Amino acid sequence: MIQVKHLTKTFVRTVKSGKRIVKEDFNAVEDVSFEVGKGEVYGILGPNGAGKTTLLRMLAGILTPTSGEIVVGGIEYKKDKNQAKNLIGYLSGNTKLYGRLSPREVLEIFGGLYSIDKATLDTRIEEIIELLDMRSFVDNRIDRLSTGQTQRASIARCLIHSPELYIFDEPTLGLDVLSSRTIIDFMKSEKEKGKTVLYSTHYMEEAEALCDHIIMIHEGCILAMGTSDELKSMTQTHNLRDAFIQLMEEKEVIE
Ligand SMILES: Nc1ncnc2c1ncn2[C@@H]1O[C@H](COP(=O)(O)OP(=O)(O)OP(=O)(O)O)[C@@H](O)[C@H]1O
Known part of the structure; x- marks a missing residue:
């Protein structure tokens, strides 16, 4: 339903260098590639500032990528963005x-x-x-x-x-359990109808229960992706929270 190829978004940020304030480029999203099939629910997990909103805004056609390609329902954004956007509820x-x-x-x-x-x-x-x-x-x-x-x-x-594809940025943020439940049940029922859901969340337990696949991102890059079981077995942990912490620590050691 959606293919994302080598997507990058570069912003400019202001940093202090000695006594001077300088501007520098940084990648809020860097070389992100994945594919979501029809009828699947994908969760995007990552800490504050990881690049989730930037990624979803590009996928929804609100923000133009610096480089990379997005194809929705077989339609390339670069060829016909409006037609592709008609397939999306953002x-x-x-x-x-x-x-x-x-x-x-x-x-x-x-x-x-x-x-x-x-x-x-x-x-x-x-x-x-x-x-x-x-x-x-x-x-x-x-x-x-x-x-x-x-x-x-x-x-x-x-x-x-x-729409055929829902792109939701933290749909359950700040909601009580009953309100969250209505939205989670809604996403499940849409999946059963063959609709595709791609959404970001900070709630690991929610993602574990709902998502077919999870993409973990950190500093704009994909740390890991797979089913919840695959991520846990890859990190030899028992829940997504521990899996995520371990993956971040491994990345920091490598860097
Ligand atoms: N328009 C912009 N110009 C410059 N920097 C930006 C812009 N939008 C976002 N950023 C920066 O890009 C990085 C990623 O931000 P983004 O909002 O995508 O993160 P996020 O994962 O959604 O975070 P959160 O969970 O806190 O909502 C952050 O460092 C943010 O400050």
Whole structure:
């Protein structure tokens, strides 16, 4: 469903060198390659600043890579980015919804942006309300919703055009167990329908339970990737947290 080949993003950062402040290039994402098949759930794990958001923003077509290639559903970004982006539902880490509207009104506006006809849109909105358990708050103002309800409304907005690939940046960050559960169940049910999910998280136990494959990244590079069992056996650990710490320590020793 998505192929990522040698993806790199270089930013400029400011560093102090003696008494001088100098600018230098650094790679927030460096030579990252992987492939996610249809109907798979891939988790991207990494500490703060590892490059997860930068990577997902490039995959969602929001940020232009410095080098490398992205192919979504057989369509190369370089050839037709808009067509490729139509296959994607992207949830950013800082999605803001208009507080005075209700989730239903947001969905109607986004449906209009995708030129979905009224009857199809009404049916789609009903499906999404069921899927994300939004019935009790779908007609309330967004600025009066709880954090978990607001997050579900943000996810709902990404679903309106029935994308094939979900790219979610920390969808369960800061949510209680019940709100997280709704979103995790949603990702599982979409996988069963053949949809593909690529998402970032800091929650190792969640990734262990949900993901078919895990990509561990550190300082922009892939540390390791595989199933949770493969990562644990490769590091001779019993959980992903220990596997990750071990892989980071090994990398630091090599450097
Ligand atoms: N537009 C930008 N310009 C310069 N540097 C940037 C820019 N965006 C991100 N960075 C830097 O790139 C690195 C990776 O940031 P990124 O937000 O991708 O990490 P992350 O893994 O998502 O972190 P977190 O888990 O804290 O959200 C960081 O050092 C960050 O400061």
